[in-house]
Amino acid sequence: MSVETELTGAELPEVRTEVPGPRSRALAERLRASESPAASGIAAGDSPVFWDQTRGAVIVDVDGNRYVDLTAGFTVAVAGHSNPRIASAIAAQAGKMLHAQGVANPNELRVRLNERLGQLAPGDLSVVHLVSTGGEAIELALLTARMATGRQNVIAFQGGFHGKVGSALASTSVNYYREPFAGVLPYVYHAPFPDPYRSPFPHAQGDVSEICADYLERLLSFPDSGVTSVAAVILEPIQGHGGWVIPPVGFLRRVREICSRYGVLMVVDEIITGFGRTGAWFASLHEDVAPDILVCGKGMASGYPIAAVVTTPRIASAWKANMRSSTFLGNPVGCAASLACIEEIEEKGLVERSKVEGAYFLSKLAALQERHPLVGDVRGKGMMVGLELVKDRQTKEPAVAETAELVSALLRRGIMATNSGGAYGNVVKLSPPLVITRE
Structure with missing residues (x-):
């Protein structure tokens, strides 16, 4: 049974349960039993958040938790999730x-x-x-x-x-x-x-x-x-x-x-x-x-x-x-x-918006890099922005565990930045819907 919530696409995060919540975990077990392990990471022990509703840059999961999405469903929802048009x-x-x-x-x-x-x-x-x-x-x-x-x-x-x-x-x-x-x-x-x-x-x-x-x-x-x-x-x-x-x-x-x-x-x-x-x-x-x-x-x-x-x-x-x-x-x-x-x-001028808002996003993350030595590199083009985390800026040793913990901590706060990876597993890859606002 889904959680009914009217979305405008401009809501702020609201987390009501642990993440993933009980319904997501239960569905993960059912999916593990019914789906080929080749189709997802569940067979490797992942317990993902199951989405229920989307609009704009907002996602609501089956437990009623609300997230701001910084992935666009892996770069897909350029015009926003469930775009009305x-x-x-x-x-x-x-x-x-x-x-x-x-x-x-x-x-x-x-x-x-x-x-x-x-x-x-x-x-x-x-x-x-x-x-x-x-x-x-x-x-x-x-x-x-x-x-x-x-x-x-x-x-x-x-x-x-x-x-x-x-x-x-x-x-x-x-x-x-x-x-x-x-x-x-x-x-x-x-x-x-x-x-x-x-x-x-x-x-x-x-x-x-x-x-x-x-x-x-x-x-x-x-x-x-x-x-x-x-x-x-x-x-x-x-x-x-x-x-x-x-x-x-x-x-x-x-x-x-x-x-x-x-x-x-x-x-x-x-x-x-x-x-x-x-x-x-x-x-x-x-x-x-x-x-x-x-x-x-x-x-x-x-x-x-x-x-x-x-x-x-x-x-x-x-x-x-x-x-x-x-x-x-x-x-x-x-x-x-x-x-x-x-x-x-x-x-909606989303191509130009991606250019302008992406530059703003990149500047804010660059400021974050100055304060946190864990951030080895910040890079981006438009609304395709990445943070590479390292244990040491000189050796550039990949901070794999720290990257996973950052993504998990953000998720618990209602920020979906789950598209992390890179060759070494230490890059937080951000690609929000192009309709996302600074607020």
């Missing part, structure tokens, strides 16, 4: 037509969404292929690169995360996910990513961005690099799972130049960074970079599962008719949700 669009479309057979009988909303995404995407990216999830979109993007080039291999980056299926998993560098399937994954080379705080070349002289870009170029240019038949280079403009790692300005542009020089397609994974998250429609636009293939998802509908691959007409033409169609392609409800989300972002 999006919810109304979903309800109206579901009442009119819930499903249109993706292959044989398209719907008008699918056309409109394709056109809008083509207008928003950088460069001459104008051909869209809609799918349901980010992992599916990454798989499609890399297959597209292989079709267009006639080559098979991929270069990705250490610290990168692109999904847990097929080529997406192969491109992900997280060993925990990769190891059981290492022998059957498509081959992907992983190059070092320029982390300004934790350089992959800590003893090297010079700009880490240039060093990493030179490394990438050597993989493609050196005759005996061991890297052959490369179809694509895939990267996140800001690494998500890796800990909100922001490469130095100029790195994306250098990767673009290298890909163009060697005839390799540049695939940019904007699943996390798209739709205003970083203060631009897509993070690639901060450097005026147009990839060959752009992948988006998560914030695309602020909560409804839909994703897309956007590319050029020339690259898309490598496909033959109906080779990658699917039953739920261009689902009308998902298209309605995404179109409403785009309208909301535009009308």
